[in-house]
Amino acid sequence: MTKKIVTLAGDGIGPEIMAAGLEVLAAVAPKINFDYQVEAKDFGGAAIDRQGHPLPEATLEAAQAADAILLAAIGGPQYNDAAVRPEQGLLALRKALGLFANIRPVQIFPALQHLSPLKSEIIAGVDFVVVRELTGGIYFGEHTLNARDARDINAYTYEEIDRIIRVAFELARDRGKKVTSVDKQNVLATSKLWRLVAEEVAKDYPDVILEHALVDSLAMKMITNPSDFDVIVTENLFGDILSDESSVLPGTLGVMPSASHADNGPSLYEPIHGSAPDIAGLGIANPISMILSVAMMLRESFGEIAGAQYIEHAVDKTLRDGVLTKDLGGQASLSEMTAAIIANL
Ligand code: NAD
Ligand code: IPM
Ligand code: MN
Numbered sequence: 001m002t003k004k005i006v007t008l009a010g011d012g013i014g015p016e017i018m019a020a021g022l023e024v025l026a027a028v029a030p031k032i033n034f035d036y037q038v039e040a041k042d043f044g045g046a047a048i049d050r051q052g053h054p055l056p057e058a059t060l061e062a063a064q065a066a067d068a069i070l071l072a073a074i075g076g077p078q079y080n081d082a083a084v085r086p087e088q089g090l091l092a093l094r095k096a097l098g099l100f101a102n103i104r105p106v107q108i109f110p111a112l113q114h115l116s117p118l119k120s121e122i123i124a125g126v127d128f129v130v131v132r133e134l135t136g137g138i139y140f141g142e143h144t145l146n147a148r149d150a151r152d153i154n155a156y157t158y159e160e161i162d163r164i165i166r167v168a169f170e171l172a173r174d175r176g177k178k179v180t181s182v183d184k185q186n187v188l189a190t191s192k193l194w195r196l197v198a199e200e201v202a203k204d205y206p207d208v209i210l211e212h213a214l215v216d217s218l219a220m221k222m223i224t225n226p227s228d229f230d231v232i233v234t235e236n237l238f239g240d241i242l243s244d245e246s247s248v249l250p251g252t253l254g255v256m257p258s259a260s261h262a263d264n265g266p267s268l269y270e271p272i273h274g275s276a277p278d279i280a281g282l283g284i285a286n287p288i289s290m291i292l293s294v295a296m297m298l299r300e301s302f303g304e305i306a307g308a309q310y311i312e313h314a315v316d317k318t319l320r321d322g323v324l325t326k327d328l329g330g331q332a333s334l335s336e337m338t339a340a341i342i343a344n345l
Contacts, residue, residue: 003036003302006066006266008043008059008093011086012275013285014072020287020338021070021294024311027342032307034298039066043093044074044086044275054089060096064265068301069097071270072290076277095135098262100160101167102132103296104243104272105257106226108250111319115328116251118223123249128229129171130246132239133164134260137190139236156190156235161197163263168233169205176230178209182218182238194235219245243272252327254286257293259300267301269293279326283333286325288315291341314344 009018022038029036041059048054054074063069074086093099107127108116116123133156141153165181172179181198183191195212202210213221215238221228222242226249234242247253253273260268271289279285291311299308323340324330332340 001035003034003067004065005036005038005297006059006062006069007038007040008063008069008071008074009040009046010044010072010074010275011046011076012073012277012280014044014046014074014275016280016283016285016334017271017287017290018070018072020334021072021290023338024291024314024342024345025294027345028298028307028310031310031345032298032304034302034304034307043071044089045076045079046074047089048079048082048084048086054084054086055092055096060093063093063097063268066266068266068297069268070290070293070297071268073271073273073275075275076280091139093268094260095140097265097268098135099260099268100133100135100263101164101261102134102239103167103171103259103261104130104132104239104246105296106130106243106246106249109255109316109319111316111322112250112255112328115324116249118226118249122224123226126226126249127176128226128246129175129231130239130243131164131168131171131231131233132243133160133234133236134239135236136160137236154188154190154235154237156193158193158197161194162201165198165201165233166204167261168231169201169208172208172231173205177207178211178230180211180213180218180229180232182213182215182232182234182242184215184238185212186214190235198233215242218242222246223248247272252286253289254325254327255288255292257289257296259293259296261300267297269297269301283335284326285334286327287334287338288325288341291315291338310345311341314341317344
């Protein structure tokens, strides 16, 4: 059966890296007999420019009817003071599709080890996953902005915490059997509930170790002792910050993919980074984050394990060949990197 993939290229480097991801998909598909069609839709700033709204009705409907969604990046400085921002479209899409479980893997390609700003012995063997709650918390509480005061409400229900903690335990069961639950339990009520729920859920997973960490010191340990972690689970805002921080380990945001899952319906795959306006249009963005998001899609939405591995091995080989984009200290352009990965498939 033909799989329907909706693509949301968005803004900045978005269209460039989406094209690269789709080229790699087109190259791997015949090797695994993967039959698919792509439907490109307006999203983010591009949709504001063309249709006046960051998440047009037709885009949402197509996304809901898709078998999987690929998203590149949205946003840009031209929208900073606009009444409606591209980011609102992204949050509305995540909410509408119920994409509460955001999986952000952190691993170090051996070829990149010496390029990390951290010492090789610190990052050797790093392999963890940040599980970020994506449809709750302070992102979705009421926001009030007046001239002389402002507030953002952070709220979580028991059920919202329970389901994301379970995602983390299920993942850990198939990996290193350790969950680090991150909160600010010494201050926040939401974090006190978070920790209690984590303790409750842990009773169902006696084979998995649960440890708790406060977000401030965890932010430090992620850099000083990154190989201590297996699955890190945390609320929406902490997960946003910690996952960008984790990109310091491989040395660039440009290699960081993600998957977002709902209880039902299509999953969405996107790099963790943004639209990189500082390098947009220059043809020098690193497409690996998008290409590895395609690999995650093949594995997690379509069970195409071999296809995912072909892509991941090709990326690994390309980096070992010394093909590096500017963010990795190299000279390769986006198209040279993409072509090299395809040649290594
Ligand atoms: P950013 O992630 O876009 O960029 C941060 C830095 O990383 C920049 O120096 C950029 O050049 C670099 N970078 C990011 N991706 C790269 C890649 N693939 N290759 C090489 N270098 C890369 O963060 P920002 O500049 O703070 O945000 C820019 C815009 O993106 C904002 O409007 C923000 O809201 C939006 N944003 C969107 C998403 C998304 O679409 N999911 C995620 C994060 C930020
Ligand atoms: C991300 C981004 C988004 C977030 C922004 C663009 C709303 O930073 O996907 O990590 O904060 O979730
Ligand atoms: Mn982010």
